[in-house]
Amino acid sequence: xxxxxxxxxxxxxxxxxxxxxxxxxxxxxxxxxxxxxxxxxxxxxxxxxxxxxxxxxxxxxxxxxxxxxxxxxxxxxxxxxxxxxxxxxxxxxxxxxxxxxxxxxxxxxxx
Amino acid sequence: xxxxxxxxxxxxxxxxxxxxxxxxxxxxxxxxxxxxxxxxxxxxxxxxxxxxxxxxxxxxxxxxxxxxxxxxxxxxxxxxxxxxxxxxxxxxxxxxxxxxxxxxxxxxxxxxxx
Numbered sequence: 001x002x003x004x005x006x007x008x009x010x011x012x013x014x015x016x017x018x019x020x021x022x023x024x025x026x027x028x029x030x031x032x033x034x035x036x037x038x039x040x041x042x043x044x045x046x047x048x049x050x051x052x053x054x055x056x057x058x059x060x061x062x063x064x065x066x067x068x069x070x071x072x073x074x075x076x077x078x079x080x081x082x083x084x085x086x087x088x089x090x091x092x093x094x095x096x097x098x099x100x101x102x103x104x105x106x107x108x109x110x111x
Numbered sequence: 112x113x114x115x116x117x118x119x120x121x122x123x124x125x126x127x128x129x130x131x132x133x134x135x136x137x138x139x140x141x142x143x144x145x146x147x148x149x150x151x152x153x154x155x156x157x158x159x160x161x162x163x164x165x166x167x168x169x170x171x172x173x174x175x176x177x178x179x180x181x182x183x184x185x186x187x188x189x190x191x192x193x194x195x196x197x198x199x200x201x202x203x204x205x206x207x208x209x210x211x212x213x214x215x216x217x218x219x220x221x222x223x224x225x
Contacts, residue, residue: 004154031211042117042200044214045154056212090156098143098206100213102154 002026006092006101007021010101012109018080021106025073025094033100034077035091043091049075082110114138115203117216124191125224131220132186134201139182141203145213146175146186149198158199159186162206191223 005024013019025032030051035043046065048056051072055079060067064083069075079086118134124130135145141161161168161175161184166173172189190193198220202213209225 042218043204043213044215045212048212082113093154096212097146098204098211099157099160100211101157103148104152105156 003029004092004094004101006090006103006106008106010055011107012111013082014059015084015110016081017099018078019082019108020078021108022075023075023077025075025092026096026101027034027079028068029094029096029101030072031095032075033093034067034075035093035102037089038050039088042099046077079108084110086110093103112122112196114214115201115216117201117219119219119220122154123224126225128191129213129222130188130191130223131193132182132199134183134216135181135183135205136203136214137148137182138180138203140205141214143204143206144184146173147200147202147215149158149200149218153202159220169207176210179221188221191221193208193225194224196223 007022032049034046037043047060047067049069067077087110089107091105093100093102114137144162146158149155150156159170159173163179174187177184198218200218201216204213
């Protein structure tokens with residue numbers, strides 16, 4: 001069974017530029033999560049989807065971050081404009097019930 | 112407010128040793144406690160998880176011990192191998208309804224020397 005797929009794996013952009021990350025969850029997993037992991041820290045939830053609905057986006061900086069999950073499968077996380085402090089690994093995870101399975105992440109560097 | 116405190120920050124053991132990583136939580140509503148293993152450049156991988164109705168769970172060389180009254184849980188790795196060298200994260204969440212938000216500890220960097 002294929003795991004969570006994310007792309008790109010690495011992204012380097014200049015500050016104030018836009019960037020987007022894509023996630024394809026494990027087949028059949030209705031719940032999808034986006035996390036941000038800063039260096040030396042554990043992942044922190046940004047947003048959680050149940051099918052197409054964002055049921056928890058309380059930690060998403062809505063002034064510059066946006067996300068969508070069309071048709072309840074793939075999801076895209078966007079940052080516009082990016083700031084230096086956005087440099088981190090962006091992880092996507094999916095679950096059927098409790099157990100969350102993570103993708104490899106996208107390492108974002110903002111210069 | 113850090114709801115899950117993990118220690119130690121780093122740990123070095125010899126091959127065959129038994130590293131122990133500890134976590135403490137504050138929210139008594141938490142009832143699901145997973146451990147994740149993360150290698151450099153990879154996403155966290157679910158290792159083992161426990162619910163508070165048991166005090167211990169073992170899967171292969173990995174064991175979780177859980178102390179509900181102390182609000183603490185720990186990961187033991189038996190017969191550790193160099194391939195176990197990774198960062199380990201504990202986490203906690205409430206289950207049921209729409210409360211599957213995992214709160215992670217800050218991680219423990221484990222090094223197993225050959």
